[in-house]
Amino acid sequence: MPMPLTSNFLAWLDHAAHALDAAVWTEDLPGADALLSRLAETGLCAVGVPATLGGTGGDVADAIEAIAQVSERSLAAGFVLWGHRTFIEYLLSSPNHALRDRLLPDLLSGRVAGATGLSNAMKFLSGLEALQIVAEADGDGFRLNGMMPWVTNLRTTGFHVAGAVGYGGAMGPFVAALPHDAPGLVRTADLDLMAMRGSNTAAIKLVDVRIGPEHLLTPRATMWLPQVRPAFLGMQCGMSIGLARRSLQETLEQSGAARGVLHDEATTLLSLLTRQGLLLEQGLRGGRFLDTPAALFQLRIDLADTVARAASLELQATGGRAYLQPQGDGFARRWREAAFIPVVTPSLVQLKTALARQGQASGKAA
Numbered sequence: 001m002p003m004p005l006t007s008n009f010l011a012w013l014d015h016a017a018h019a020l021d022a023a024v025w026t027e028d029l030p031g032a033d034a035l036l037s038r039l040a041e042t043g044l045c046a047v048g049v050p051a052t053l054g055g056t057g058g059d060v061a062d063a064i065e066a067i068a069q070v071s072e073r074s075l076a077a078g079f080v081l082w083g084h085r086t087f088i089e090y091l092l093s094s095p096n097h098a099l100r101d102r103l104l105p106d107l108l109s110g111r112v113a114g115a116t117g118l119s120n121a122m123k124f125l126s127g128l129e130a131l132q133i134v135a136e137a138d139g140d141g142f143r144l145n146g147m148m149p150w151v152t153n154l155r156t157t158g159f160h161v162a163g164a165v166g167y168g169g170a171m172g173p174f175v176a177a178l179p180h181d182a183p184g185l186v187r188t189a190d191l192d193l194m195a196m197r198g199s200n201t202a203a204i205k206l207v208d209v210r211i212g213p214e215h216l217l218t219p220r221a222t223m224w225l226p227q228v229r230p231a232f233l234g235m236q237c238g239m240s241i242g243l244a245r246r247s248l249q250e251t252l253e254q255s256g257a258a259r260g261v262l263h264d265e266a267t268t269l270l271s272l273l274t275r276q277g278l279l280l281e282q283g284l285r286g287g288r289f290l291d292t293p294a295a296l297f298q299l300r301i302d303l304a305d306t307v308a309r310a311a312s313l314e315l316q317a318t319g320g321r322a323y324l325q326p327q328g329d330g331f332a333r334r335w336r337e338a339a340f341i342p343v344v345t346p347s348l349v350q351l352k353t354a355l356a357r358q359g360q361a362s363g364k365a366a
Contacts (some may be wrong), residue, residue: 006067009042013073014038020076020198021333023190032190032198033155039081040110044070047145049088053100054108060231061281064238068277071242072249075337076199078239079344083199087114089231090162090175093224096215099177103160113155114162117148118225119345121164122232122264125225126346127300131173132164133206141212144176144184148204150345154180154187155200163206164221173221176211184209195336211212230289233296233346235278240303240341244273247310247334254317257259260299271312273306294358297351304341304348311338 016029016038025031039045048063049055063085071078088107091100091114106112123129133146144165151161159180166173174340178185188203218224251266252363280299315322316330322328342348 002333005042005275009038009082010073011069012038013077016077017074018329019335020074021078021195021336023197032200033157035077035080035198036084036110036113036153036155039056039070039077039084040108044081045084045088045110045135046108048085048106049092049108053092053104059285060234061284063089064235064241064280064284067235067238068242068245071239072246075239075334075340076190076196078242079196079199079201080153082235082239083151084114086116086232086235087153087160087162087177089235089349090116090118090177090217090228093228093231096216096218099214099217103177111158113153113159115151115153115159116232117151117161117163117178117204118228118232119150121221121225122229122346123350124164124173125222125229126350127357128346128350128353131164131169133163133165135165135167135174138170138210141210142176144178144206144209144211146206150191150201151204152196152199152201154202154204156187161204162217163204164225171219174219175217176215177217178206178209178211178215182209182211193340195333195340226293228292229293230284233300234280234284234289236344237300237303239344240300240307241273241280243334243337243341244303244310245270247307247314247338248273250331250334251310251313251317261331262313266310266313269306269309273303273310276303276306294355297355301348301351307331307338307341311326311335 043056044066046055047066048058049059052058067078067081070081091104094100105113115334120129124131133144135142135144160177162175163178164173164175166196184207186205191201193201215332248266248270251262310336318331322331
């Protein structure tokens, strides 16, 4: 289990949630870049990282719970922690130990941000999209061109971003860790996202970006990506767990007639959420999702449905106060956050499409 979060940090995160939602900065949160520093200071970036590598121990299931706890207070903060911690997981899974050892200390301390950048790659694995970055050989390295249209945690003061690269040579597609200051790598202005303005989410353009073998997370993308996909999607599920948990807690804390009418429904849904979290933990620790990724796809879909139902219950329990300011500000933010869950890449539509294709393939095989 991750370390308990201090009351001071939780109070700060509650206070910061509005700023992260609306990008209206305060004295103790002067901009989106400040968030990662606070997450790292609290030890959240090190959860699930072996102690021998500077972490606090545990595994990816512990990292998911850490993301869930943060997402209870702010989904934007949980989104940033997901992106950062997922990049760290790529390093832990990489055969390039020199790259891991070089980057990991600054990532664990929050001095530099990590961005997953592999949403396109996960869709590529399911046959939904071509790789959007391509490489040409350039001496002992490569020259990259392409783009990443939507990447989170691109901290303006410095980041590393993972990118899957299509390559026509004998090696085939590979995955690289690209530094923010690589010549030819351009970060756009932040995307103006509803409920996520403080997440340092932007696009990246690559024009003749030169990298060497030392930047490769793996030279064998098609073999490596299925190995890291459970962590990628599993930690993403932590966002849903935390948000649903908070909405159900708010529902159960309401007083008056609404509490009596909705209590049983909220309690039942909370039990379902607990079971879904247990299925996620067991599937990750037992390796089930490596062999049957469809089970993880379905669980991600089911958790998104739980989030929607939890947000609806909170609205019913809150009633007209949900539409009053400032009383309803917290609910309004969670309602916007709940609307974000289905479109996080891979979106529910993309996951359902992948499941449908797998079902058709199974039917043909039978």
